[in-house]
Amino acid sequence: MINVDPSSTISPVEQIRSQLAAQIQAGQLTPDTKLPPVRQLAADLRVAPGTVGKAYKELESAGLIRTARAAGTRVNPGHATTEPLIKAAQTLAERANRQGLTLTEAQGLLAHTWKTIQPS
Incomplete structure (x- = not known):
């Protein structure tokens, strides 16, 4: 579960990115888990789709997730924290x-x- 606090000094992009990264690294999101589509997560969190898209891009750049048009956005294997x-x-x-x-x-x-x- 991800929460965005609109009153936080931390940007919504960073809130989303850091929460997803923490869940991946803690093993709460296991390898190959499918993440919600950008528009769906944006609607759920009440943020702009571009906000979620940017968070996903940063996670992809860090190697934590991968995006494929047909398969959607999934957690990459090998990033769970010990x-x-x-x-x-x-x-x-x-x-x-x-x-x-x-x-x-x-x-x-x-x-x-x-x-x-x-x-x-």
């Missing part, structure tokens, strides 16, 4: 929540840490 990483993410979320951080603050902390480990 169980230890899922558990680490859960631990991070629980600790951040206990310390009173919002989701946005926890994401900011992760983003900051991510930047420190990226090669120059």
